[in-house]
Each structure stands twice: as structure tokens, then as C-alpha cells.
Amino acid sequence: MSRLMEQLRSEPASELVMDTQCPFCSVQCKMQIIEHKVDGAQSPTYSVIPKPNLASEGRLCIKGMNAYQHVLTGERILHPMLKKDGTFVRISWEEAYELIIHKFNDIRSQYGSDAIALYGGGSLTNESAYVLGKFARVALRTKYIDYNGRFCMSAAASAGVKALGIDRGLTNQLSDIEQARCIVLAGTNIAECQPTLMPYFTRAKENGAYIIAIDPRETGTTRIADLHLRVKPGMDATLVNGLLKVLLEEDLVDRDFVQQRTKGFAELKSHLEGLDLTEIAELTGVSAETIRQAAAAYGKAPTGMVFTARGVEQQTDGHMSVRNFINLALLTGKIGRPGCGYGAVTGQGNGQGGREHGQKADQLPGYRLIENPEDRAYVAGVWGIDPDELPGKGVSAYEMLVKVHEQEIRSLFVMASNPLISNPNANLVQEALEKLEFLVVADFLMSETAQLADLILPASAYLENTGTLTNLEGRVLLREAARPAAGEAKPDWEILCELADRLGRGAYFAFSSAEDIFNELRLASRGGVADYYGITYERLRKEEGVYWPCPEPDHPGQKRLFETSFPLPEGKALLTPVDNHLPKEQASPEYPLYLTTGRILTHYLTGVQTRKSHSLAARDVESFVEVHPKTAKKYRLDEEALVKLESRRGVVYVRCRYNADIREDTVFVPMHWGDTQNVNKLTLDALDPTCKMPGFKVCAVNVSPFVSEFY
Ligand SMILES: Nc1nc2c(c(=O)[nH]1)N[C@H]1C(S)=C(S)[C@@H](COP(=O)(O)OP(=O)(O)OC[C@H]3O[C@@H](n4cnc5c(=O)[nH]c(N)nc54)[C@H](O)[C@@H]3O)O[C@H]1N2
Ligand SMILES: Nc1nc2c(c(=O)[nH]1)N[C@H]1C(S)=C(S)[C@@H](COP(=O)(O)OP(=O)(O)OC[C@H]3O[C@@H](n4cnc5c(=O)[nH]c(N)nc54)[C@H](O)[C@@H]3O)O[C@H]1N2
Ligand code: SF4
Ligand SMILES: [Mo]
Secondary structure: OOHHHHHHHHOOEEEEEEEEEOOOEOOOOEEEEEEEEEOOOOOOEEEEEEOOOOOOOOOOOHHHHOOOHHHHOOOOOOOOEEEEOOEEEEOOHHHHHHHHHHHHHHHHHHHOHHHEEEEEOOOOOHHHHHHHHHHHHHHHOOOOEEEHHHHOOHHHHHHHHHHHOOOOOEOOOHHHHHHOOEEEEEOOOHHHHOHHHHHHHHHHHHOOOEEEEEOOEOOOOHHHOOEEEOOOOOOHHHHHHHHHHHHHHOOOOOHHHHHHHEEOHHHHHHHHHOOOHHHHHHHHOOOHHHHHHHHHHHHHOOOOEEEEOHHHHOOOOHHHHHHHHHHHHHHOOOOOOOOOEEEEOOOEOOOOHHHOOOOOOOEEHHHEEOOOHHHHHHHHHHHOOOHHHOOOOOOOHHHHHHHHHOOOOOEEEEEOOOHHHHOOOHHHHHHHHHHOOEEEEEEOOOOHHHHOOOEEEEEOOHHHOOEEEEOOOOEEEEEOOOOOOOOOOEOHHHHHHHHHHHOOOHHHHOOOOHHHHHHHHHHHHOOOOOOOOOOOHHHHHHOOOEEOOOOOOOOOOOOOOOOOOOOOHHHOEEOOOOOOOOOOOOOOOOOOEEEEEEOOOOOOOOOOOHHHOHHHHHHOOOOEEEEOHHHHHHOOOOOOOEEEEEOOOOEEEEEEEEOOOEOOOEEEEEOOOOHHHOHHHOOOOOEOOOOOOEOOOOEEEEEEEOOOOOO
């Protein structure tokens, strides 16, 4: 019998059972956390039980198993804190609100409404994201609002909208994966980033699926592949041109589908005919033979699915790269039927819902557009304001920080993000944040950005906060509060409503619960692309989530999209020629290697949460660089020794790890650490012209052994 069980049996105990959902990735696994309090024991103990549900089927990964730790540690932000002479002192909520109103009014009267900007996040519930968007437009009337999902889903989102008419991460249910006979996993590391989904792929394999992985390095995901295309970082669009060319040459095009359901074939065909496979092989580092093998496997399979994630999307041609992967699905007619589809594997817990309800610079709720007169009129009607009162569109997240640097923006309100670590070119971002006249951060933990703030507001954490989140399938799930908020923390939406009230706009924010907000969101999204009108809390309590679009309360929600048509003119999807594209920064004698960045299993994003979880922190205490042993030898890098990595923009110091299966011209560093291990000190701030996604996945660096100055 375990010590805990012994204790439980012998001493009077109480239990708090918390039904919840993991706060981390887009799968949104359901779980139960039980707090055991034993009389006489110093602190409670916890057990975690995975709960069956449609996506995770009752699995949890190591992050979910330990997700109670960071919320229940002693390191929470428990009350508003004001920076005075460099240190934070506790103040009351009323003092905090008074200060914000005073500062905001001052800044607005001096520089105008657009001198205040809001910066949101994909961890926020749909309700809080909705209120944040409304707060920007109705309470502050600033055009400057954007969110961390810009770095996450913007390339896939803009490509999905253009090519397919809708951006819903997966075009079908997860259960379709098992029916696919060929699966392309491009720049996605599901084994570490959505681990509980792996069994869908292993079951597909057992059913005979051929798996093709595209990644410059070996990962837990590429290891399940039958064929691994070790592409040069940033060269996916070009690689797909090779695949498409072979499909044409080998007559593996689904002519009926292309003719009846798509537009643009002639242009795509003539573009591909002008390309040379040998050149493509050279540019991508993948042999023509391998490209042929991959194209034939996908083209000949009766069913197939294509998945992309940030490896493909976080590029300066991320939008067009995704368009090319969609070309692949369309050209072969592998979309809109069982076992077929395209999926952008969404990242954050509410990465999907977070991009639908108005925290994006150009967006209004329901995926409506702020520059479209009809959309403006509709949403203004729901909000009870004149459409002319709505500001126009602002700029993307990083561009906002550049405006902070240029002092066009004087105050920033950050809610659920850690921009100092997650933006590219972090040294410039730090300079920008330090120039702000007033930085407010709402968080429940002390992030690196919060440390720079003038004022920190304590937000409630997932266990304490009711709201809906939309998972990677486009399924809306209700997560109910399972315990009271710690200290004086409040839900994000409540903070915003109380502030709106003090700004004299309370009438537009008279919400008394998350459900109240959801009911307005339902109306605001009604008839939009992401239509939530038919979804209610009552339904969500009874059903295991509801897929959008769901236009009426008796509508079942749409599980598979595009079965008969695409929501585009004539109901047809759009094929598009995509140019071969080189990353913005090329290797040079001074910076001879390509750096790519990403994730590991144990940590989440900028690590603020997982670094405070003792079990997770203990597994990976610091950052590292993955290097091919031959490259390591060339640059005299010993395994486990510290390495200095340098780009044109900055320097970081990380531990050396050998990986015999990474490209020799490429090194990989995860993004989960700050300070001298913040990999974004190295990354390039060039943005994709369409969606403004930064090219996080490629920049040029040099590496050398770190020799301490103290030796
Ligand atoms: N453990 C963990 N899970 C997470 C997260 C986390 O931080 N930690 N974050 C969540 C979020 S917000 C997101 S967005 C997702 C991200 O999920 P993923 O996109 O799957 O994760 P990444 O590690 O960023 O990148 C995926 C792979 O792209 C590869 N790659 C790098 N450059 C290129 C390239 O040029 N081409 C191709 N084809 N591949 C390339 C990398 O080697 C990496 O293996 O994960 C979610 N889940
Ligand atoms: N080099 C490089 N950079 C990257 C990426 C990459 O692959 N490479 N990936 C990019 C991607 S995909 C993403 S999504 C971004 C993520 O970038 P960030 O948004 O900066 O990352 P997080 O660590 O999730 O930061 C969230 C913060 O909000 C807090 N928080 C969590 N939930 C809530 C909540 O409900 N309310 C409030 N008020 N606070 C909350 C957390 O404690 C944390 O401090 O990073 C991007 N940056
Ligand atoms: S991190 Fe993702 S896969 Fe792991 S338990 Fe949480 S939601 Fe599930
Ligand atoms: Mo993300």
C-alpha cells in the first residue's frame, strides 16, 4: 500500500473532486483531479484520473498528469501588484482599476485612442477572448488588438480561408484518421505536441496506412513514418511543388474532382510544368527519387490525409506553403469524404476558438471581418452601437510591438501571453516593452513579461474558471470551474467588464456569468463562418462537445466539412500556383548553419507554467541544442557541454545534445526557456506578407563551444 493510501485509511480525510480539462494543448483531454486533505498533514496531495472523451479516449500525457502543480503551487499571483521603485507591492483591486483608468485616460487624451494596445492569447476561453475583442473596440475604441495565435495558426488560417473557404483546423473528425491509407505529417510533431492523439496514427498504420513525415530532424513522430523526407528548413512549398509535379506526370490527378469541385487547375498545371524536379531536389535536400516515392504513395492510395503544423507554417511563406499542401489534397480529391481531409494541427488549448471571436486585428466575432461593411453592421447591431464607432483593422502581434518600439503605442495590456519570450527578435521586443509608459499584465504566474510590467492583475487559472474552449477538431467543449479562485484572482472576462464599467461603457458589458457572454457570442457569431448560434451551455453539459458550424439549436454540428461543396464562389475550392521560396535568411560563411525551433514533450510554450510544475521542470531543467554529431565534431562541440549560438540579432547559451538523425546543416533549439536561453533572441523578424506569421523556423546561426570568461 502506498504511503498516501496508508495515510488516507488511517486518518480523517476530505476530498475535493475537480472535473476539468487539461489547460495545455489543443486536444483538450478531460481529467479529474482529486485533492486529498489529511488532517494533520502539512499540505494536500493530489491524484489525477484521465476521463474518457471523444478526442483523447481517456488518455493523458505527462503534461496533463502534472497540470495541477503550477496552479496549486505557492507561486501564484494572488492580488494586484504595482511596481514601485523596481519592486512589486500589493494593492487593492480598486486601486488597480483607478490607476488603469487614470493612465488610460491620460494616454488617450495625449496621444489618442490608438496609443493603447491589447495583446491576447489562445489560452483564453471563448468568452474571455470575445470580451477582450469587444473591450478593445467598444470600451477603449482602439484598433490595436492582436494575440499570440498570430504566431501559431495565422498561416493555416489564412490559407484555409482562401483555398477552402473556411478555417477549421481539422476538416474532419479524428476518427477519420484510422481510415486513411496514406498520411502526410508535415512539420508536425504529434508525438510530443499532441501525444494523446498518437494512437489514431498507430491504428491507421495497423490498418495498412503508409505514413510520410516531412521534418528536418527525427522526432517521436517521424519514427512512426514509413518514409521520412528530411527537408531543408523553410523549403516545404518547393518540396510540395515536386510532389505535385510527379502527381501530374504520373497521371495521379483525380480529374473528376478537380473539374467538378475546384478552380485554378490550368494555372497550376502550367506552373508545375515549368518547374524542374532535379532543381527541386537540390533546393529541398530531398532526392528526386524520394519525392517520386512519396508522391506515388499518396497519389495511389484510395484515401489519404495531409496534416501540417508549425514546421510548415512558421515560415515567411507559411501561407503559400499551406496552400500548396492543400493543393495536394485537392488535386487528388482527398478531401470531404471518409478517411480523407486536410488538417492544420492547432496548437493551444483554445487555439481554434481563440481565432474566431475577435481578438485578431482584422476580425469580429464568428470569423467576421472588421473591414467588411456588412459584418460591421451586423456586429454593431448585436452590440447596440453605431457601426461607425467601430475602429478599423490594426496590425499583427509583432507589428504592434514594433509600434511600441516606435512609441506610436504607449500602453499595452497583455492578457494570457508572454510576448517577451514568444516574439521573434526578442532583444528588440525587450527594448520596446521597456519604452512603454504603462504595461499591464493579467496572468496567474510571474512570466518574464509580467516582470517588466508596471501593474500585474491576478487572473484565475483553468481550475477556477468556467468557459468554453474549441479543440483542434472544431469541437466546442465546456470547462466548468472546479474550485474557487486563489487569493483575489478573477476571471479574465470579469476584469475586463469591471474596467469597462469604470471607463463609462459598463452598459455594453453587463455580463454576470460566462454563460451570459456565451449567449451574446452565439448571437454575434450567428450567420458568420464560425457560427456558434446552435450551441448552448445546456447542450454542452449533455453532449460531448458540439462541432461548429452549428447554426440552430437542433443542428447536430458539422463533423466532416466539404462533403458536397466549399463555401466559396460556385462552391469550388481554389487551386493556386505556389512559387519555390527560399527562406529570408540564408546560411553564410559567418552564420553557416540553419537554426530551427520548436517544442519538447515536457514543456509548454514559453515554459511559464511547466517550469513551475516540479515534476515537469525536473525532467528538463534547461534548454539544449540538437546537433548532428558530424557537425558537432566540425565545430568542436562536446555532448552535454554548453554551446554558444549566435545570429545577427543575439546570442544564447544552451547544452549540446547529439542527434544522428538531424540534417547536418541544421540545429534545433526548443522555445521553452527565457533569459540567456530565450531562442527568440536569435530568430528573424521577417513576416509572411499575407498572414504576418514570423519565420520562427529558419534563421542562420553560428555555433561554438562556450568558454567561460571566469576560466
Ligand atoms: N509538449 C508541447 N506540446 C505542445 C506545445 C508545447 O509547447 N509543448 N505547444 C502547443 C502549441 S501552441 C503548438 S502551436 C503546437 C505545435 O506543434 P508542432 O508544430 O508539431 O511543434 P514544433 O515543435 O513547433 O514543430 C514541429 C516540427 O517541425 C519541424 N520543423 C522545423 N522546421 C521545419 C521545416 O522547415 N519544415 C518542416 N516540414 N518541418 C520543420 C521541427 O523539427 C518539429 O519537429 O504544439 C502544441 N502542443
Ligand atoms: N522561436 C519560436 N517562437 C515561438 C514559437 C516557435 O515554435 N518557435 N511558437 C509560437 C507559438 S505557436 C505560440 S502559440 C506562442 C505562444 O506564446 P505565449 O503566448 O507567449 O506563450 P505562453 O507560455 O502560453 O504564455 C501564456 C502566458 O499566459 C498565462 N496564462 C495561461 N492561461 C491564462 C489565462 O487563462 N488567463 C491569463 N490571464 N493568463 C493565462 C501563462 O501563465 C503565461 O504566462 O509562441 C510562439 N513563439
Ligand atoms: S498537453 Fe495536450 S495531449 Fe497532453 S494531456 Fe494536455 S491536452 Fe492532452
Ligand atoms: Mo501555438
